[in-house]
Amino acid sequence: MSDHNISEHDFDKFAEFFYRKTGIKFEPSKRYFVDKRLTERMRETGSDSFRHYFTTLRFQASGEELQRLTNLLTVNETYFMREDYQFRCLIDSMLPDVISRHDPRKPIRIWCIPSSSGEEPYSIAMYLLEEWEGINDWDVELIASDIDTQILATAQKGIYSERSIRNVPASWKRRYFKSVPGGHQVSEDIRDAVEFTRINLSEPADVRSMRNIDIIFCRNLLIYFDDKSRKVAAEYMYEAMSPGGYICLGHTESMGRISPLYRVKKFPAAIVYQRPLEAK
């Protein structure tokens, strides 16, 4: 007979394991959310108890079940100005540091991967125009990449729901959006400022094309990779960056568990990771 009950001990054991594997920490306050998804997977996999399911999760060589569960336990919703403390950090800390040693004849290069449906690169573009005085003195290239060509096409159209733009300041909304059938479209100037490219972060030939990137936003992507792929992806991004360049991960992610190549940099607004300046 199946016993899909999850005891407090089971939850703690699972939470510790999941944290080590993904960097995502579930506090007891998230029990309802986690238990519901664990029970669903136990039922789907035919596990007769938490113990049985946990054994599969921990020892399955392919890691397939852990990936499925991870997908269920991560929220994919994206929207404008999401985790915008990192954009504040971009303006206040990362860019001033980057330009202090940057050749003024060359553009600053910012790379968003994954682009998803475009909310993040467009948010950055707006932040740069609205909040960064340096935009008067520097050229900035904004590149947004995704493996999914369909989502890139959606991003290029730049049409969003009211919910997606709910955190955009009203004055920015007036300046950078217009109402169109189906929602709100990002202005042509902003859309034209972002270069959308298809890149598979696990494909050497794709990543080899990326060079001299000063700042990378790679948020909530690596949690979907297995350990090997995550490490390799971190190594590719290292290659794409200029020495002293920065990388921003999602707030639940930590480079320390992925690769030792980067240095932790604590800025007032955010913790980010830096390719060491002296690195060859």
Added chain:
Amino acid sequence: MALKKSRKKNTTQSQNEKRDCNQIRNELLSDDASSRRWAARDIVNCPGATHMLLDQLNNEEEPSVRQVILSSLTQLGDSEAVEGLVNCLRSEDASLRNEAIEAMKQLPEEVAPIMATLLNDPDPDVRIFAVNILESLCHDDVEQWLVSVIRDDEHVNVCATAVDLLGEVGSEISIEALTGLKDRFTEEPYIQFAADLAMKRISGD
């Protein structure tokens, strides 16, 4: 100045050129670290790749190149790669040892056949490193290996490392061995404490 799209193609011609294996081998010895990293990635499709990567791993001083070499060895994952990583466990270079441990954690199926040998190595440090590998080795036999360590290993530090891990991954089948461990090391307070803690965790108290 402004936001602008890149005017030049990101990909240069030389980056797109197919390189032959001789060229890649030479680049593995280049003075430029970036060239060595790319060579360490690209060489995986060349004959004798594992041997060349292991040679370079032992001579490479740039940490970023070593990381890429280890990723490529993990990708290759053949017996020669595993043997080379095992040899790194005996290195005097602590960074190289730790890097090898991390790489071997990624190779559960390849490391499994030699795990018993590693856990019986005459050098207790190598046995401790083997237990460290088990920490994240995704393999069905992890608990059984740990049980064999706490049942048979005579070195207290090896057993202490294993019992810590059993507290996390152990189940009821470990209880008997944990009790036996306490009986073997009655004068070792840490073993008494760690074994009790492991049993408590396993029984869910």
